[in-house]
Structure formats: C-alpha cells, structure tokens
Amino acid sequence: MAGPGTPELARAAEAGGADLVEIGFPFSDPLADGPVIRRAAERALEQGMRTAECLECLRDVRAAVSVPLVPMTYASLLEAYGWERFADDAHDAGAASLIVADLPVDVRPELRRVQLVAPTSTDERIDLAARLTDGWLYLVTVAGTTGARSELSPALAPLVERTRAVTDVPLYAGFGISTPEQAAAAADLADGVVVGSAALVAAEHGPSSLQEFVAQLRAALV
Amino acid sequence: MSTTYGDYGGRYVPETLIPALDELERGWSEAQDDPAFAEELTRLGSQYVGRPSPLYETKRFAPPGRRVVLKREDLNHTGAHKINNAVGQILLASRLGKRRIVAETGAGQHGVATATVCARFGLECVVYMGSEDMRRQHPNVERMRLLGAEVRGVEFGTRTLKEATSEAIRDWIANVDTTYYLIGSCVGPAPYPSIVRELQAVIGREARAQMLDAYGRLPEVVVACVGGGSNAIGLFAGFVEDTEVRLVGVEAAGAASLGSGRPAVLHGARSSVLADSDGQILDAHSISAGLDYPGVGPEHAALRDSGRAEYVTATDEEALAAFHRLAETEGILPALEPAHALARALDLDAELILVGLSGRGDKDLAEVLGR
Numbered sequence: 001m002a003g004p005g006t007p008e009l010a011r012a013a014e015a016g017g018a019d020l021v022e023i024g025f026p027f028s029d030p031l032a033d034g035p036v037i038r039r040a041a042e043r044a045l046e047q048g049m050r051t052a053e054c055l056e057c058l059r060d061v062r063a064a065v066s067v068p069l070v071p072m073t074y075a076s077l078l079e080a081y082g083w084e085r086f087a088d089d090a091h092d093a094g095a096a097s098l099i100v101a102d103l104p105v106d107v108r109p110e111l112r113r114v115q116l117v118a119p120t121s122t123d124e125r126i127d128l129a130a131r132l133t134d135g136w137l138y139l140v141t142v143a144g145t146t147g148a149r150s151e152l153s154p155a156l157a158p159l160v161e162r163t164r165a166v167t168d169v170p171l172y173a174g175f176g177i178s179t180p181e182q183a184a185a186a187a188d189l190a191d192g193v194v195v196g197s198a199a200l201v202a203a204e205h206g207p208s209s210l211q212e213f214v215a216q217l218r219a220a221l222v
Numbered sequence: 223m224s225t226t227y228g229d230y231g232g233r234y235v236p237e238t239l240i241p242a243l244d245e246l247e248r249g250w251s252e253a254q255d256d257p258a259f260a261e262e263l264t265r266l267g268s269q270y271v272g273r274p275s276p277l278y279e280t281k282r283f284a285p286p287g288r289r290v291v292l293k294r295e296d297l298n299h300t301g302a303h304k305i306n307n308a309v310g311q312i313l314l315a316s317r318l319g320k321r322r323i324v325a326e327t328g329a330g331q332h333g334v335a336t337a338t339v340c341a342r343f344g345l346e347c348v349v350y351m352g353s354e355d356m357r358r359q360h361p362n363v364e365r366m367r368l369l370g371a372e373v374r375g376v377e378f379g380t381r382t383l384k385e386a387t388s389e390a391i392r393d394w395i396a397n398v399d400t401t402y403y404l405i406g407s408c409v410g411p412a413p414y415p416s417i418v419r420e421l422q423a424v425i426g427r428e429a430r431a432q433m434l435d436a437y438g439r440l441p442e443v444v445v446a447c448v449g450g451g452s453n454a455i456g457l458f459a460g461f462v463e464d465t466e467v468r469l470v471g472v473e474a475a476g477a478a479s480l481g482s483g484r485p486a487v488l489h490g491a492r493s494s495v496l497a498d499s500d501g502q503i504l505d506a507h508s509i510s511a512g513l514d515y516p517g518v519g520p521e522h523a524a525l526r527d528s529g530r531a532e533y534v535t536a537t538d539e540e541a542l543a544a545f546h547r548l549a550e551t552e553g554i555l556p557a558l559e560p561a562h563a564l565a566r567a568l569d570l571d572a573e574l575i576l577v578g579l580s581g582r583g584d585k586d587l588a589e590v591l592g593r
Contacts, residue, residue, distance in 0.1 A: 050500040076487040080501030118238040144396035
C-alpha cells in the first residue's frame with residue numbers, strides 16, 4: 001500500500017527476491033479486498049495518500065528499485081482522475097502496467113492493464129482477457145476477496161489448465177496465497193505467484209521482516 | 223435490458239461476479255417472459271403483501287388550498303415498499319436454484335423484508351447491517367432474528383449502509399455458487415438497478431390508476447424520498463411518460479448524492495456519488511438510516527441530467543417536523559425516510575400533490591423520542 005515507507009519496503013522486497021512489486025493506491029470501498037488490505041487502505045487514506053501522493057510515491061519507488069512496478073487500485077480513482085490521464089501519469093511515474101480490481105475485461109477494454117481471470121470466468125472471457133492483457137494474466141485462485149486461506153485453492157489447477165489452452169502469456173496466481181508452501185504449490189501450476197495480504201502483514205513489522213518473508217517465498221519457488 | 227443509463231450504471235465489479243451477473247440477467251429475462259412468474263408475483267402481492275396499497279388524501283396535514291395524497295406503502299406487510307422487491311427477487315432466486323440469500327440493510331426495512339421472504343420460502347438468510355444502524359434501528363434487528371435470519375454487524379468505516387453493502391457484496395463474491403445477493407435498492411451492478419425498478423414499478427402503476435379513478439386526473443407533482451432511490455424510481459415509473467407531471471425526489475441534506483455528488487464508482491456502478499475530487503467516497507449523514515447512503519441509483523442520475531426529475535433536499539429537523547405533523551394531524555406515523563418527502567411536499571406550489579409514503583415509523587420511535 002502506498003505510503004511514506006513504501007520505497008524502503010520495495011527495496012526490501014527486491015532484496016528478498018521479488019520479481020515485481022504491486023503498489024496499492026488506496027480506495028475507501030475496496031470490494032475485492034479482505035480485512036488486511038482494507039485496513040491498510042484505511043490507514044493510507046488517513047495519512048493523506050490520495051492519487052497525486054500515490055503517483056509521487058510510485059516515482060520514489062521507481063528510483064529505489066529496478067523491478068517492474070504495478071499499481072493496483074479501483075475504478076473510482078481513475079474515474080475521478082481521468083482514465084487515460086491516470087494510465088499516462090502512472091507510466092510516467094514508472095509503472096509497468098496497472099491492475100484495476102473492479103474493472104472487468106469488457107468494461108473500458110481500451111485501457112491497457114493486467115487483466116484478471118477467476119475460477120468463475122467462462123472460457124470466452126478468459127480468451128478475451130488473455131488477448132487484451134498487458135504482459136501477464138492475474139489468476140484469481142479463489143472465489144473470494146484477498147486474504148490468507150488455510151490451503152491453496154483447488155480451483156487454481158483447472159483455471160490454469162483452461163487458461164493455458166488459450167494463451168501463452170505468463171500466468172501469475174494470487175488471492176489466498178500466504179505461505180511458502182502455498183506459493184510453491186501454486187508455482188507448480190502457474191508461472192508466478194502474487195502475495196499481497198501476507199506481505200502487508202510482514203511489512204507491518206518493518207523492511208527486514210518483509211525481506212525475510214519474501215526470501216522464504218523465493219526459496220520455496222526454486 | 224438496459225445496463226446503462228446514459229453514462230451511468232454498468233458493471234464495475236471484480237471479475238468473479240461477472241458470470242453470476244450474466245446468470246442473473248438471463249434468469250430475469252426468462253422470468254419476465256414466463257406468465258407463471260407474473261402470476262405468482264401478483265398472487266403474492268395481493269395475498270401476502272396486501273396490494274394494492276391504498277391512496278389516502280390527507281385531511282389536516284395539507285396546507286390550505288392544497289391536496290396532498292399519500293400512496294400508502296407503509297401499509298404493506300413488513301411496513302414498507304421494500305417487500306415488493308424482496309418478494310420478486312426471492313422468486314428469481316428460487317428459479318436460479320439458490321438456497322442462501324445475503325442482503326444489506328440500512329434502516330432495517332429491507333433486511334426485515336428479506337428475512338420475511340426467506341422464512342416464507344425456507345431459505346437461509348444472512349443480513350449485513352452497520353453497527354451504528356443496529357443501534358438506531360434496534361427493533362428491526364430483533365424482528366430479523368425472530369424471522370430466522372442471521373444479522374451480521376459491520377464494525378468498520380461509517381458502520382452504516384455503505385459498509386453493510388460492501389460486506390454483503392464481499393460475501394457474495396466468496397459464496398457466489400450457492401448464494402443469491404438480494405439487493406435492496408436500485409443500485410449496484412447491472413442488471414440490479416433495472417430489476418429493482420421493475421419490481422417497484424407496481425407502486426407507480428397502481429398510483430397512476432388510483433389517481434385517475436379517484437380524481438379523474440393526474441397529480442401535478444409526484445414526490446418521493448431518495449436514498450438509494452427504489453421507492454422513488456418505482457413511483458416515478460408510473461408517471462415518467464406523463465411529461466406534464468413534475469417528478470420531485472427528496473434527499474437528506476447530509477446525504478445528497480444527486481444534489482452535491484459527482485460521478486464516481488461505488489458498489490459496482492457509476493453514478494452520482496458523494497465523493498471527493500480523488501474519487502474517494504465520503505460519509506453521508508442523516509437522521510434516517512435508510513437515506514444515510516452516499517450513492518444513488520444510476521437511473522436517478524440520468525433523470526436528473528435530462529431534467530425529467532428534479533432533486534431537492536430536506537434537513538433532519540424538517541423531516542422530524544413533518545413526522546410530528548403527520549402523526550398529529552392524520553394519525554399516521556411515517557418512517558423518517560418519507561418524512562423528508564412530506565417536508566418538501568408542504569411547500570410545493572401545486573394544487574394536487576402525490577407523495578410516496580414508503581414506510582411506517584414504528585422503527586424510528588427511539589430515534590425520534592431521543593431528540
């Protein structure tokens with residue numbers, strides 16, 4: 001989540017072995033998020049992290065690390081800022097792409113972004129998302145919001161299979177992946193894993209804690 | 223089916239929900255083409271809800287020279303217009319084979335209506351309600367529990383309808399295979415706004431026919447309160463084609479999504495929303511839990527922009543005064559929500575005024591007596 005400590009945390013994530021860093025631009029009513037990310041967004045908003053501040057934060061992170069950076073946010077921010085202007089300014093500030101959690105593939109398809117597919121997605125929608133996505137596809141492993149689960153979702157394997165059938169783009173699995181064991185199991189199926197809530201919890205204990213957590217994930221994937 | 227209203231409406235939801243919305247749209251379309259669905263809805267309307275609701279012309283409430291006529295949705299089973307929508311959507315949920323129902327509630331009237339139809343149809347019912355609303359509408363919490371529903375308090379953010387709606391949608395995302403989301407107003411992602419409008423349009427259809435029957439003419443003005451806007455859109459539906467009839471929506475002054483809002487995305491739709499210049503949703507404030515919501519149905523935003531309907535506000539104090547006035551002059555305790563419409567009806571310059579009395583005020587006694 002974007003905030004004053006984000007550049008240092010991104011450096012820690014990179015040092016721990018992250019290949020890509022997502023930066024949350026907080027929204028007041030994040031429908032796709034469970035309690036950990038929702039609370040982080042509430043705190044960020046209390047600290048004054050509005051769109052301009054988030055873009056400035058992104059610029060600072062860009063200067064601090066070399067891995068690709070992807071802002072993750074909600075449609076209302078883009079509606080207010082201007083859809084194309086948001087994408088342009090995010091790229092100018094160093095974003096490799098965007099993730100908009102409440103913007104399904106057939107809404108504003110012209111906005112280049114990382115598309116999400118879910119276990120409930122039809123084959124037609126997976127195909128459309130694969131054709132329109134920007135670089136990689138985000139596979140939502142569970143029907144649900146972000147946050148830790150006790151086990152890796154059994155829905156991931158069939159989702160990977162259906163997606164592989166229509167595309168060669170890299171598939172990164174996220175939602176509900178919080179432990180090195182789950183990450184390893186997900187990475188056996190997909191090309192990469194996205195860890196959000198658990199990384200935020202680790203980051204609450206400081207950069208070294210985050211670095212250690214990311215290093216454990218990294219080690220599990222080798 | 224209309225999925226957008228001008229630039230408003232649409233489906234701004236996580237991908238997980240899109241197939242469920244497609245299924246809902248297909249199911250609704252098939253239901254509308256099925257005479258058995260309409261028959262069942264009409265039968266339940268007359269036998270269970272108590273339709274048609276009467277028109278009643280006030281005797282002492284109206285100022286001199288004015289005639290104020292009330293469409294008495296407060297006399298429906300469960301005491302508000304919300305039951306019209308709940309009955310229709312529970313039939314739809316049954317057609318779709320869903321056995322678990324989730325809903326949000328603000329004033330508790332939609333939660334009670336949903337718990338009621340779940341009891342009638344033998345379905346599991348979970349209602350999300352902000353903890354602040356649970357406090358100020360406590361009788362409705364007890365009613366829902368007596369009806370067999372589980373009421374889940376929402377303890378974050380404003381602790382009102384906005385957060386309750388977000389949590390109901392999150393529950394739906396997590397249980398989408400088994401669960402039907404029974405939304406309470408003409409808000410949310412398509413096709414919900416049009417489903418709720420069609421189910422509430424019975425108010426306007428009846429009222430138009432009853433006006434012609436009783437007065438031989440249409441009212442000059444139709445007035446209804448607007449939170450999410452379902453009772454207003456249902457009442458307006460009967461008169462929107464009658465361009466000589468003024469349509470007036472009354473928002474709470476501290477929750478004027480149409481009067482003070484800007485385009486933003488909330489709860490799955492683009493509409494006029496109380497939001498800051500960064501698109502962050504602002505808190506609404508109203509004595510009436512049912513109007514205490516920063517968003518509004520997308521069709522209202524389009525009606526405002528086109529000029530077909532006008533939207534004004536009433537303050538907490540004005541609503542309270544109208545509440546007391548209707549009680550003392552007519553022997554009717556209105557809910558605080560339609561008390562806003564009653565307040566503005568008093569100063570309209572028109573001879574024949576129709577007001578949607580969307581619910582009764584029993585639930586509000588503690589709030590009113592506490593003032």
